[in-house]
Amino acid sequence: MTKTLIATTALVGALIGPMSGMALAETIGVSIPAATHGWAGALNFHAERTIERLKEVYPEHEFVLATTPDSATQVSDLEDMVATRGIDALVVLPFESEPLTGPIQRIADSGTWVTVVDRGLAVEGIETLYVAGDNDSFGRTAGQYFADTLDEGAKVVAMRGIPSTVDNERVEGFEAALDGSGIEVLAMDHGNWNRDTAFTLMQDWLSRFPEIDAVWAADDDMAVGALAAIEQAGRTGEMIVVGGAGMKEMVDRIRSGDSTVPVDVTYPPSMISTAIEMTVVGVTGAAPMSGEFIIASELITPENADDFYFEDSPY
Amino acid sequence: MTMATTQKSTGRPGRRIDLQVIGPILALIALLLIGMALNSNFLSYANITNVLARSAFIGIIAVGMTFVITAGGLDLSVGSMAAFVAGLMILVMNLLTESMGVTLPVILIGIALALLAGLVAGFINGILITRVGIEAFIVTLGTMGIYRSLITWLADGGTLSLGFEMRELYRPVYYGGIAGISWPIIAFVVVAVLGEIVMRHTAFGRHCAAIGSNEKVARYSSISVLKVRLATYVLLGLLVGFAVVMYVPRLGSASASTGLLWELEAIAAVIIGGTLLKGGFGRVWGTVVGVLILSLIGNILNLTDFVSPYLNGAIQGAVIILAVVLQRKGSTER
Numbered sequence: 049m050t051k052t053l054i055a056t057t058a059l060v061g062a063l064i065g066p067m068s069g070m071a072l073a074e075t076i077g078v079s080i081p082a083a084t085h086g087w088a089g090a091l092n093f094h095a096e097r098t099i100e101r102l103k104e105v106y107p108e109h110e111f112v113l114a115t116t117p118d119s120a121t122q123v124s125d126l127e128d129m130v131a132t133r134g135i136d137a138l139v140v141l142p143f144e145s146e147p148l149t150g151p152i153q154r155i156a157d158s159g160t161w162v163t164v165v166d167r168g169l170a171v172e173g174i175e176t177l178y179v180a181g182d183n184d185s186f187g188r189t190a191g192q193y194f195a196d197t198l199d200e201g202a203k204v205v206a207m208r209g210i211p212s213t214v215d216n217e218r219v220e221g222f223e224a225a226l227d228g229s230g231i232e233v234l235a236m237d238h239g240n241w242n243r244d245t246a247f248t249l250m251q252d253w254l255s256r257f258p259e260i261d262a263v264w265a266a267d268d269d270m271a272v273g274a275l276a277a278i279e280q281a282g283r284t285g286e287m288i289v290v291g292g293a294g295m296k297e298m299v300d301r302i303r304s305g306d307s308t309v310p311v312d313v314t315y316p317p318s319m320i321s322t323a324i325e326m327t328v329v330g331v332t333g334a335a336p337m338s339g340e341f342i343i344a345s346e347l348i349t350p351e352n353a354d355d356f357y358f359e360d361s362p363y
Numbered sequence: 364m365t366m367a368t369t370q371k372s373t374g375r376p377g378r379r380i381d382l383q384v385i386g387p388i389l390a391l392i393a394l395l396l397i398g399m400a401l402n403s404n405f406l407s408y409a410n411i412t413n414v415l416a417r418s419a420f421i422g423i424i425a426v427g428m429t430f431v432i433t434a435g436g437l438d439l440s441v442g443s444m445a446a447f448v449a450g451l452m453i454l455v456m457n458l459l460t461e462s463m464g465v466t467l468p469v470i471l472i473g474i475a476l477a478l479l480a481g482l483v484a485g486f487i488n489g490i491l492i493t494r495v496g497i498e499a500f501i502v503t504l505g506t507m508g509i510y511r512s513l514i515t516w517l518a519d520g521g522t523l524s525l526g527f528e529m530r531e532l533y534r535p536v537y538y539g540g541i542a543g544i545s546w547p548i549i550a551f552v553v554v555a556v557l558g559e560i561v562m563r564h565t566a567f568g569r570h571c572a573a574i575g576s577n578e579k580v581a582r583y584s585s586i587s588v589l590k591v592r593l594a595t596y597v598l599l600g601l602l603v604g605f606a607v608v609m610y611v612p613r614l615g616s617a618s619a620s621t622g623l624l625w626e627l628e629a630i631a632a633v634i635i636g637g638t639l640l641k642g643g644f645g646r647v648w649g650t651v652v653g654v655l656i657l658s659l660i661g662n663i664l665n666l667t668d669f670v671s672p673y674l675n676g677a678i679q680g681a682v683i684i685l686a687v688v689l690q691r692k693g694s695t696e697r
Contacts, residue, residue: 082520089519089520093519243618243620248417253665255410280538363521363522
């Protein structure tokens with residue numbers, strides 16, 4: 049299950065490194081969840097793409113990429129990276145916060161640069177650099193769009209993800225933005241970030257509510273399922289669907305001016321690129337890079353959709 | 364495993380007491396009444412069609428699972444297998460569209476491929492279990508992981524989607540139908556009726572029950588145990604392929620999360636329907652009732668705010684256990 053990409057072989061590194069006499073060669077380990085769903089797939093795509101690019105820019109550095117199916121494997125991956133590859137910096141998207149906090153803390157204590165991506169650790173102050181999306185802003189942006197564009201008394205349904213902290217933060221942001229707007233949330237349930245579940249849920253909501261003005265699907269996969277159910281019920285045109293994350297099919301619909309999908313909210317998987325790039329700059333001492341870097345969610349509109357469309361990305 | 368006391372009745376289904384037979388039906392009727400009381404749209408044409416059509420995938424698979432379980436086997440790989448076959452079908456159809464255009468033959472080749480892939484996958488499971496002699500649980504646990512990884516790999520971690528125009532052409536297979544009855548419902552009914560006939564009125568069906576009841580006795584009765592066992596897995600694989608043929612036109616996509624936990628839903632439906640988990644007795648129409656019960660619970664929970672969505676799983680679990688308790692109580696041996 050664990051795939052390891054060795055950017056440059058140890059042999060080549062050993063021969064060329066000292067002879068070229070360039071800046072100190074650093075080994076940067078990247079540990080991210082395996083591509084088990086669309087967003088994680090794009091995460092892998094962007095991680096590999098960035099490492100390819102950096103290998104050309106910094107041939108003296110080595111990159112180790114490991115993808116992991118669960119927390120336990122990730123802990124072993126990290127141990128392997130430290131023991132056999134002697135990493136100088138670690139970029140990690142923890143599979144789960146709690147189980148990974150201890151192992152990552154030990155790596156940080158040994159003087160290794162640690163960049164934590166997206167999922168924060170249970171203890172503060174371990175990481176050198178924290179790069180994350182803004183879940184509150186993710187929900188708030190969608191809620192704000194509804195508050196701005198829908199009439200008072202409009203009826204919306206909200207599709208949540210898998211019950212988790214991420215999901216709770218998004219929903220809190222969404223509800224906070226709707227507060228006082230006079231928009232009524234008819235129902236809110238978990239679509240589990242899954243197309244099939246979302247399709248079923250939307251079918252049942254369409255049976256239950258004669259009037260729905262807007263659907264918030266907290267992920268584009270769910271939005272796809274919801275759209276299929278709306279089309280089946282012949283109620284296209286009655287409501288708008290706002291998803292999230294920036295899947296390329298959805299961005300394409302926005303780009304082509306689809307009236308059912310007017311906008312989308314980003315939660316960029318390319319944040320892994322931000323994290324790796326910043327780590328390389330930081331670890332080589334080129335510029336100070338410690339602290340927190342929070343990437344706000346943006347609203348994708350027909351005007352700016354081109355900037356968010358990645359032809360080769362699987363997501 | 365704790366049902367040893369019911370063993371005596373196996374092979375003599377005619378003597379089963381009524382309550383045991385009608386237990387699942389009672390549960391189904393109770394759910395229908397609850398649904399009617401909670402929401403006036405429950406019995407609407409659209410809702411009934413939705414529920415029946417979405418039951419079709421698990422239902423078609425569960426009919427095959429009934430034979431596997433009756434013959435004393437188990438298959439945990441069906442959900443992953445469905446995802447893998449769906450991914451394969453979409454990939455090949457997209458490839459063929461480039462050379463053959465958006466035409467009917469592409470769909471027919473896709474359907475044939477899905478059925479063949481399911482058949483082969485079932486055959487691999489069956490061969491490993493019968494010829495190599497590995498426990499069904501282990502073999503199918505292994506293939507479950509393999510197919511799940513393969514679909515993730517095929518989709519590059521994302522989602523495989525059928526080309527837009529091809530999807531429009533193929534779409535009626537899920538959304539269309541005859542006389543207001545959609546194709547997946549018709550397919551489900553046909554598979555269920557054929558399954559019931561095969562289980563009740565053919566040598567194959569009786570051999571399944573005989574093997575599940577007592578393998579040694581079955582062998583001494585000159586039943587080809589290995590061949591019948593193998594056939595149950597091949598049949599299940601073929602039905603998984605058939606379910607995929609109905610599934611792909613729905614959303615036109617497959618991803619690593621396609622068919623997640625379908626195997627457990629199918630097994631639960633089979634057991635709710637009155638088939639014994641340790642084999643020896645199977646009831647196809649009971650499986651159909653089991654599938655409907657599972658679908659209805661989800662449907663009713665979505666139609667109301669009765670319980671917190673966090674508790675959906677708990678309600679489903681409770682109803683599954685209740686439905687089984689209801690039929691076990693009727694058992695004469697207790």
